[in-house]
Amino acid sequence: MQVIKTKNQLSLILTEERSKGCNIGLVPTMGALHQGHISLIERCVQENDICVCSLFVNPSQFNDKNDLIKYPRQPEKDAQLLREAGCSILFMPDEQEMYPEQDTRVFNFGQLEEVMEGVYRKGHFNGVAQIVSKLFDIVQPNKAYFGQKDFQQLAVVRKMVEQLSMGIEIISCPIVREKSGLAMSSRNALLTLEQKEKAALISKYLIESFTFVSTKTPAEVTGFVKKSINAEPMLRLEYFEIVDGTTLQGIHDWTDASCVVGCIAVYCGSVRLIDNIVYKNAD
Ligand code: PAF
Numbered sequence: 001m002q003v004i005k006t007k008n009q010l011s012l013i014l015t016e017e018r019s020k021g022c023n024i025g026l027v028p029t030m031g032a033l034h035q036g037h038i039s040l041i042e043r044c045v046q047e048n049d050i051c052v053c054s055l056f057v058n059p060s061q062f063n064d065k066n067d068l069i070k071y072p073r074q075p076e077k078d079a080q081l082l083r084e085a086g087c088s089i090l091f092m093p094d095e096q097e098m099y100p101e102q103d104t105r106v107f108n109f110g111q112l113e114e115v116m117e118g119v120y121r122k123g124h125f126n127g128v129a130q131i132v133s134k135l136f137d138i139v140q141p142n143k144a145y146f147g148q149k150d151f152q153q154l155a156v157v158r159k160m161v162e163q164l165s166m167g168i169e170i171i172s173c174p175i176v177r178e179k180s181g182l183a184m185s186s187r188n189a190l191l192t193l194e195q196k197e198k199a200a201l202i203s204k205y206l207i208e209s210f211t212f213v214s215t216k217t218p219a220e221v222t223g224f225v226k227k228s229i230n231a232e233p234m235l236r237l238e239y240f241e242i243v244d245g246t247t248l249q250g251i252h253d254w255t256d257a258s259c260v261v262g263c264i265a266v267y268c269g270s271v272r273l274i275d276n277i278v279y280k281n282a283d
Contacts, residue, residue: 001083003090007138010091022049026141031055032072032186033081036176040145045086052139054091061127072189103130109159115248117152125156143169149183151276183275190271198234199268206277213279218242238265258282
């Protein structure tokens with residue numbers, strides 16, 4: 001695996017590979033890799049001649065500076081995990097390399113960014129779009145891989161690719177869970193053992209809520225999840241919404257959309273966790 005720190009060097013290598021007819025896959029990450037990331041890398045390795053993983057903790061997507069400072073970092077361990085997973089290139093730029101000057105671009109994703117994460121993390125998706133568009137420009141991948149845990153991020157990235165006519169195939173990969181059901185996240189490293197146990201209740205209630213779909217309305221299922229989480233003293237619900245999986249707008253009836261997803265954000269101590277459950281899928 002090559003470890004590359006500059007855009008120019010990466011572009012040179014990838015131009016050469018592309019001229020040989022190689023397909024390029026990209027897995028953008030902020031590091032602190034876990035099995036969820038590794039599942040993306042493995043799929044990228046399988047489906048492309050070259051798998052590029054970017055590791056960059058992007059300041060422009062953090063609306064809370066403390067969150068940025070606290071974000072777990074373990075670059076050496078990450079490099080080792082990527083080597084073992086068969087990654088071809090690790091792109092690990094520093095801030096100066098990615099933002100030689102302030103990125104003042106403002107994206108508009110309309111109603112996709114006016115709900116859920118967009119409400120509670122103002123500017124977050126603009127920052128995600130800034131860094132992902134830069135990475136897409138540098139790598140020019142055929143395919144890019146994102147985890148379905150960040151459901152809204154996937155919708156926003158798809159929209160950006162469409163708006164900018166980037167012609168990149170966005171691949172959504174399933175959530176990977178711990179044995180307890182807790183969705184894998186770099187932020188789990190910040191939880192104490194006791195908090196980790198309590199955080200597993202998030203997925204427990206989501207899975208339980210799935211069993212009510214045939215007998216309860218979306219509003220009733222929403223009520224069940226909210227009440228269950230609110231009854232846990234170590235958990236603080238930020239939002240739970242049942243939405244159309246394409247438009248991300250709330251639904252009133254299960255027949256309102258062909259894909260229906262329940263998205264949740266919960267604080268466990270000071271750690272903010274997100275998860276989701278697909279109640280109904282178009283495919
Ligand atoms: O999902 C993430 O880890 C980040 O939002 C991403 C896509 C790597 C952009 O910084």
